[in-house]
Every structure is written in structure tokens, then in C-alpha cells.
Amino acid sequence: MSPGEKLDPIPDSFILQPPVFHPVVPYVTTIFGGLHAGKMVMLQGVVPLDAHRFQVDFQCGCSLCPRPDIAFHFNPRFHTTKPHVICNTLHGGRWQREARWPHLALWRGSSFLILFLFGNEEVKVSVNGQHFLHFRYRLPLSHVDTLGIFGDILVEAVGFLNINPFVEGSREYPVGHEVPCSHALPQGLWPGQVIIVRGLVLQEPKHFTVSLRDQAAHAPVTFRASFADGTLAWISRWGQKKLISAPFLFYPQRFFEVLLLCQEGGLKLALNGQGLGATSVNQQALEQLRELRISGSVQLYCVHS
Numbered sequence: 001m002s003p004g005e006k007l008d009p010i011p012d013s014f015i016l017q018p019p020v021f022h023p024v025v026p027y028v029t030t031i032f033g034g035l036h037a038g039k040m041v042m043l044q045g046v047v048p049l050d051a052h053r054f055q056v057d058f059q060c061g062c063s064l065c066p067r068p069d070i071a072f073h074f075n076p077r078f079h080t081t082k083p084h085v086i087c088n089t090l091h092g093g094r095w096q097r098e099a100r101w102p103h104l105a106l107w108r109g110s111s112f113l114i115l116f117l118f119g120n121e122e123v124k125v126s127v128n129g130q131h132f133l134h135f136r137y138r139l140p141l142s143h144v145d146t147l148g149i150f151g152d153i154l155v156e157a158v159g160f161l162n163i164n165p166f167v168e169g170s171r172e173y174p175v176g177h178e179v180p181c182s183h184a185l186p187q188g189l190w191p192g193q194v195i196i197v198r199g200l201v202l203q204e205p206k207h208f209t210v211s212l213r214d215q216a217a218h219a220p221v222t223f224r225a226s227f228a229d230g231t232l233a234w235i236s237r238w239g240q241k242k243l244i245s246a247p248f249l250f251y252p253q254r255f256f257e258v259l260l261l262c263q264e265g266g267l268k269l270a271l272n273g274q275g276l277g278a279t280s281v282n283q284q285a286l287e288q289l290r291e292l293r294i295s296g297s298v299q300l301y302c303v304h305s
């Protein structure tokens with residue numbers, strides 16, 4: 001590399017999903033590439049002095065309603081004289097058989113490091129370097145793509161690791177696609193259809209734009225994140241901008257997931273698992289859409305409809 005040449009912001013194939021520091025709880029994030037055997041999730045934090053309970057959920061999806069399945073619910077409880085952990089699975093809105101582990105090495109006021117190590121048949125959990133429990137999967141691990149942390153916990157860091165990044169790494173980080181990028185919608189959009197766009201925000205981003213176009217390249221609806229002023233907006237066919245009042249959840253060099261759910265006469269938006277409301281779009285215009293076009297300062301890893 002010659003002096004002054006800019007570093008390539010594209011990650012090496014074995015670099016893992018960036019850790020997240022001090023996220024605000026409740027915290028929900030996409031597990032990039034989903035879970036598979038050989039993956040580890042590290043959680044570093046502190047149990048508040050007045051903690052009642054917290055939970056770490058490995059979820060199959062991120063919708064708020066209906067509630068997604070939870071393949072593995074890890075729930076330390078501190079409000080009894082004997083702190084313990086409850087593990088369970090939520091399937092079709094129902095909790096399954098609960099498993100209880102006493103002798104929890106976590107106390108109110110103490111800091112901790114929990115490792116979730118995902119194997120082929122079960123997940124193993126260690127607390128402060130000591131093996132604590134194992135839990136056999138009741139739902140396929142491959143369905144898990146979201147991590148949710150809720151309740152009384154101060155999270156210092158969340159990390160996503162592979163046991164052997166050099167072996168697993170290439171699977172973890174498929175090659176990203178450059179933008180602008182176009183994705184065909186041969187049948188248009190119909191109620192119930194979901195579009196998922198996952199990617200990485202590049203350094204010094206300017207905007208991220210998802211526009212839905214018809215055959216004549218008119219875009220009845222466009223979603224735009226503008227980094228200069230930190231706004232999210234819907235843009236109509238005539239260029240009218242309707243601001244979305246929601247926190248700006250895009251950060252340079254962080255992964256994101258945009259989900260667009262088509263419903264009768266409109267589109268619902270979720271960003272990193274948080275619902276951000278809906279915009280109305282004429283149903284006929286939705287049916288006549290033929291192209292999903294993505295542009296801006298991002299690298300794409302997954303686009304599907």
C-alpha cells in the first residue's frame with residue numbers, strides 16, 4: 001500500500017461481528033450469519049444491587065408481535081434466597097418444560113463474564129470461567145438469528161466469536177456485495193411478504209437508501225437513512241419526505257438489519273429488530289413493483305424477499 005492510500009474498510013474474511021459496548025437494555029441485535037455449531041457469544045456485565053432477574057434470549061427472528069420463538073432462554077433470578085437460573089424454550093407462544101439450575105455464581109453487585117458455546121446438540125454455558133450448565137436444543141439452532149437481552153443487567157460488552165475463526169470465518173462472513181445493487185421482485189409485493197436487507201455501514205457514511213421501483217423505474221416508496229443529519233425518512237414518488245420519528249440506529253462499521261413487511265396498503269419497517277412504524281402505499285402500486293434497489297455507504301451481505 002502506498003503512503004496516504006486509504007485503508008480498505010471491507011473486513012477480512014475472518015473478522016468477527018464487531019463487539020457491542022454498553023448497549024442500552026432492552027437490547028436486541030441480529031446475530032450476523034445466524035447461529036451454528038462452533039459459535040460463541042460472550043456477555044460481560046454487572047448485576048445491579050437491586051436486581052430481580054434478567055434474561056438472555058436466543059431468538060428465532062425479531063418481530064415484536066407475534067412473539068418470536070426463543071430457542072434458548074437463559075434467565076438468572078436473584079429475588080429468592082437462593083439465586084438460580086431458569087432455562088427454557090418458547091415455542092408458538094408457549095413456554096416448554098422449565099429447567100432449573102441452582103448454585104448460580106452470580107450475585108447482586110458483582111461483575112461477570114458469561115460464555116454461551118453452541119455445539120451440535122446443546123449449548124454450554126460457563127460463568128466466570130467455570131462450566132455452569134448445558135441445555136439440549138429443542139428447536140433447530142439454525143433458526144436462531146437474534147439475541148435479546150432484557151431485565152436487570154448492566155451490559156458492558158457483547159462479543160460474537162468462533163471457536164476457530166480461521167476455519168469457520170469464511171462461513172461467518174460471506175463476501176459482501178457492492179452497491180448500488182438491484183434485486184428483482186417479479187411478482188410485486190403482497191401482504192405478508194417480507195424483505196430483509198442485512199449489511200455493514202461503511203466508514204464516513206453519507207446515506208443508505210432502499211427504493212422500490214416499478215417497471216417504468218418510478219419509485220412509489222423509498223426509505224432513506226441520512227447520516228449527515230441522523231434522520232430516517234420515507235420518500236414518496238414525488239420526492240416528498242416524511243420523517244420517521246425513531247432513534248437513528250445506523251452506525252459506521254456496525255451491522256444492521258432492515259426488515260420491510262408488506263401489509264394491505266402499506267409497508268411496516270423494523271430496524272435491528274425494533275419496529276419503526278409503517279407508511280401507507282397504494283396496494284396497486286405495491287403489486288406493480290418490480291425492483292428493490294439499494295444504494296449508499298453500505299456493504300450488503302443478505303438481501304431477500
Ligand code: GAL
Pocket residue numbers: 073075086087088095098
Ligand atoms: C415464566 C416467566 C417467563 C420465563 C419463563 C421460563 O414464569 O414469566 O418470563 O422466564 O417462566 O420458563
